[in-house]
Amino acid sequence: xTEYDLSLExxxxxxxxxxxxMKCGKCSGACPSYGEMEYHPHQFxxxxxxxxxxxxxxxxxxxxxxxxxxxxxxxxxxxFPANIVEAVRTLSERRQGADRISPDxxxxxxxxxxxxxxxxxxxxxxxx
Amino acid sequence: xxxxxVFVCHCGSNIAAAVDVKQVAxxxxxxxxxxxxxxxxxxxxxxxxxxxxxxxKENALTGIVVCSCSxxxxxxxxxxxxxxxxxxxxxxxxxxxxxxxxxxxxxxxAATSKAIIxxxxxxxxxxxxxxxxxxxxxxTKRALVIGGGIAGIQTALDIADAGYxxxxxxxxxxxxxxxxxxxxxxxxxxxxxxxxTPKMVEAARHENIKLYxxxxxxxxxxxxxxxxxxxxxxxxxxRENLCSGCGACALKCPSRNSGNEFNTGLDKRxxxxxxxxxxxxxxxxxxxxHCIKFRTGKCGLCQxxxxxxxxxxxxxxxxxxxxxGAIVAATGFDIINLDKFGEYGYKTYPDVVTSLEFERIMNAxxxxxxxxxRPSDGRQPKTLVFVQCVGSRDxxxxxxxxxxxxxxxxxxxxxxxxxxxxxxxxxYVFYIDVxxxxxxxxxxxxxxxxxxxxxxxxxxxxxxYDDGNGNLMVRGSDIIANEQLTIKADMVxxxxxxxxxxxxxxxxxxxxxxxxxNDFFTEAHPKLRPVESPTAGVFxxxxxxxxxxxxxxxxxxGAAAVKVIGLLSKDRLKxxxxxxxxxxxxxxxxxxxxxxxxxGAITYADARVNDGTGMETRRVAVVNExxxxGCGACAAACPSGAMDLMGFTSKQIFAEVDAVxx
Numbered sequence: 001x002t003e004y005d006l007s008l009e010x011x012x013x014x015x016x017x018x019x020x021x022m023k024c025g026k027c028s029g030a031c032p033s034y035g036e037m038e039y040h041p042h043q044f045x046x047x048x049x050x051x052x053x054x055x056x057x058x059x060x061x062x063x064x065x066x067x068x069x070x071x072x073x074x075x076x077x078x079x080f081p082a083n084i085v086e087a088v089r090t091l092s093e094r095r096q097g098a099d100r101i102s103p104d105x106x107x108x109x110x111x112x113x114x115x116x117x118x119x120x121x122x123x124x125x126x127x128x
Numbered sequence: 129x130x131x132x133x134v135f136v137c138h139c140g141s142n143i144a145a146a147v148d149v150k151q152v153a154x155x156x157x158x159x160x161x162x163x164x165x166x167x168x169x170x171x172x173x174x175x176x177x178x179x180x181x182x183x184x185k186e187n188a189l190t191g192i193v194v195c196s197c198s199x200x201x202x203x204x205x206x207x208x209x210x211x212x213x214x215x216x217x218x219x220x221x222x223x224x225x226x227x228x229x230x231x232x233x234x235x236x237x238a239a240t241s242k243a244i245i246x247x248x249x250x251x252x253x254x255x256x257x258x259x260x261x262x263x264x265x266x267x268t269k270r271a272l273v274i275g276g277g278i279a280g281i282q283t284a285l286d287i288a289d290a291g292y293x294x295x296x297x298x299x300x301x302x303x304x305x306x307x308x309x310x311x312x313x314x315x316x317x318x319x320x321x322x323x324x325t326p327k328m329v330e331a332a333r334h335e336n337i338k339l340y341x342x343x344x345x346x347x348x349x350x351x352x353x354x355x356x357x358x359x360x361x362x363x364x365x366x367r368e369n370l371c372s373g374c375g376a377c378a379l380k381c382p383s384r385n386s387g388n389e390f391n392t393g394l395d396k397r398x399x400x401x402x403x404x405x406x407x408x409x410x411x412x413x414x415x416x417x418h419c420i421k422f423r424t425g426k427c428g429l430c431q432x433x434x435x436x437x438x439x440x441x442x443x444x445x446x447x448x449x450x451x452x453g454a455i456v457a458a459t460g461f462d463i464i465n466l467d468k469f470g471e472y473g474y475k476t477y478p479d480v481v482t483s484l485e486f487e488r489i490m491n492a493x494x495x496x497x498x499x500x501x502r503p504s505d506g507r508q509p510k511t512l513v514f515v516q517c518v519g520s521r522d523x524x525x526x527x528x529x530x531x532x533x534x535x536x537x538x539x540x541x542x543x544x545x546x547x548x549x550x551x552x553x554x555x556y557v558f559y560i561d562v563x564x565x566x567x568x569x570x571x572x573x574x575x576x577x578x579x580x581x582x583x584x585x586x587x588x589x590x591x592x593y594d595d596g597n598g599n600l601m602v603r604g605s606d607i608i609a610n611e612q613l614t615i616k617a618d619m620v621x622x623x624x625x626x627x628x629x630x631x632x633x634x635x636x637x638x639x640x641x642x643x644x645x646n647d648f649f650t651e652a653h654p655k656l657r658p659v660e661s662p663t664a665g666v667f668x669x670x671x672x673x674x675x676x677x678x679x680x681x682x683x684x685x686g687a688a689a690v691k692v693i694g695l696l697s698k699d700r701l702k703x704x705x706x707x708x709x710x711x712x713x714x715x716x717x718x719x720x721x722x723x724x725x726x727x728g729a730i731t732y733a734d735a736r737v738n739d740g741t742g743m744e745t746r747r748v749a750v751v752n753e754x755x756x757x758g759c760g761a762c763a764a765a766c767p768s769g770a771m772d773l774m775g776f777t778s779k780q781i782f783a784e785v786d787a788v789x790x
Contacts (some may be wrong), residue, residue, distance in 0.1 A: 020523075022521060023560070024517065024588045025560075025587035026587075026588035026589070026605070027590070027605075028587070029558075029587055029588045029589050029591070030471065030590025034612035035612065040605070042605070042607055074590055075524060077524065078523055078524050
């Protein structure tokens with residue numbers, strides 16, 4: 001997959017239209033992890049729409065995001081920057097440790113208390 | 129016997145490029161009752177119209193079908209042509225083969241057959257057309273302006289100067305509106321009051337202008353040229369004819385608990401008060417909710433101290449009924465409520481204020497006498513942070529999706545004035561885009577940045593919080609520097625989005641004037657008829673039509689006045705003959721039509737009818753043709769088919785449908 005296609009995939013997975021962004025920077029003005037992040041919420045939105053996902057995938061920023069969603073809360077244009085960070089992180093995880101979990105190993109977690117939705121989410125996130 | 133002529137227009141290549149006009153003319157020429165069919169390059173041109181006139185005379189035509197552009201464009205042209213050729217103008221039908229055919233289709237074969245079908249429908253309809261006669265109605269030579277801000281005042285002055293009577297209805301106790309609250313005006317920095325108050329005085333003294341302050345429009349009936357309006361003049365509890373405006377009552381009033389609206393609630397006023405020094409009329413009003421006399425029955429200090437004996441606690445609201453030929457909506461704006469913007473801490477922190485509050489703080493007649501003092505402790509702030517687009521350009525549902533247009537400029541003004549008067553201050557402005565496209569606007573904004581050293585930061589504030597030691601911390605992004613910064617601020621000024629005044633919505637309903645989803649009045653045409661409402665006789669002035677600064681508002685106010693003057697200068701108005709008509713023989717008296725009529729044009733009356741079984745008295749619908757707008761709601765609602773819209777009768781519509789489906 002080319003870098004551009006990978007970016008499109010992240011956009012598709014996040015369900016976000018980065019073109020809605022009017023580049024006001026409010027997300028980055030609100031972000032509590034700003035100082036820790038190499039790339040900031042508004043840059044995630046900007047770079048993903050330009051097809052520059054590799055730098056984001058290789059950056060620590062995807063793990064510095066707290067997923068607190070304050071960027072989503074404050075955004076005046078319904079852009080959901082946190083969802084883009086999440087999508088980039090997911091793509092990065094899938095690529096690095098492809099199939100870190102398989103249906104076979106998943107059975108270990110089935111104990112009657114674990115919700116099925118959690119198991120499905122884990123499958124979606126950690127396998128190709 | 130119908131003798132119909134068909135005229136197919138090429139509209140240059142607009143129609144002819146996508147529709148085979150020759151084939152259309154030939155096909156329609158074979159239709160029943162069609163005795164003449166031709167095509168021509170421009171039917172609306174002199175020569176095209178001559179072709180129609182000659183055909184009418186030579187073929188003794190009784191009906192005309194023009195296959196051309198939308199009837200909105202040239203129906204009036206062709207009706208006039210018909211009239212000049214000696215047939216009733218309502219015997220003309222237009223088949224729209226441009227907007228509804230050639231412009232939207234590429235396949236010439238399909239477009240041609242569609243054009244033929246549209247032409248057939250028009251022919252089928254014209255067979256049932258009846259000659260209609262245009263009625264006439266008089267014009268009441270008096271205009272009503274709703275709203276007494278700069279928009280309303282300017283409109284009224286222009287109408288009055290042209291020699292027509294005009295009344296201003298203002299819901300507040302004084303005229304002046306928002307402009308009276310402003311300190312300076314951009315980009316020239318002249319004092320708002322200095323340029324507004326002479327206009328207020330002129331409006332009050334003008335022999336053709338009557339002011340109804342502290343009054344609201346309650347009911348609007350009628351139609352263009354003949355509106356009948358009920359105005360509620362709220363009780364001031366002060367007799368206007370006796371009051372000398374000395375202000376002794378306001379000084380003696382012991383109640384001091386009411387927020388002073390003129391100073392945006394930053395200080396208190398008495399229960400009896402004159403809104404501000406240059407208020408017009410200069411007559412106090414009693415706020416009954418906070419008045420001790422009204423609440424407890426004891427007090428009356430104002431009454432005792434009134435030398436003119438003008439105080440009258442028993443005064444009641446008064447309803448005034450007046451007739452008008454034209455109505456101008458000039459209801460202005462307000463700023464949005466910031467409750468949904470918790471991140472800015474407005475109301476949580478007293479030193480976070482709106483721009484309108486800042487106007488009052490900077491104004492010499494304001495609560496701080498023009499000294500820059502912050503609300504919490506009266507200290508002069510050293511670091512001020514301005515935040516733009518607070519709720520503007522916001523599609524998240526918390527604010528307004530449009531640009532409020534005035535904030536960039538007034539923020540530049542505030543920042544500049546602050547730096548000018550207090551050079552020891554640090555002033556920051558967080559902006560998304562600086563929009564300064566007016567005359568001398570960009571130069572003004574650049575002066576703030578370049579000469580006055582205002583720090584413009586491209587980015588937005590994400591959070592305002594207290595650091596625990598009573599310091600106001602502003603955290604925001606600087607996306608050009610790619611950094612997040614936290615500023616220790618003494619005061620924060622929010623450029624809250626502007627919205628149409630709350631009274632606009634109910635007024636729009638009363639006037640049957642259409643509005644957009646943001647409650648701005650809709651203009652009849654966004655480019656070519658910007659100061660007229662689609663409802664005849666209703667005009668728009670100022671912010672109520674869309675965000676505007678003062679120069680634009682004044683320009684639009686003048687334009688609205690010209691339209692009003694044009695209307696009032698006529699002695700008779702031609703009315704649309706395409707109105708509803710009820711057949712009393714068929715009417716069952718069910719009242720459905722009366723209920724759906726948005727204009728109150730239908731009443732019920734007893735009529736003597738004979739449907740073949742002998743004379744009897746029945747309750748039947750009667751349409752007031754002068755009030756009817758011809759919307760057709762009644763015709764659609766009538767269960768017995770008694771109601772018909774002239775020019776669009778059920779018979780005509782069904783004939784069209786049949787022709788299309790043939």
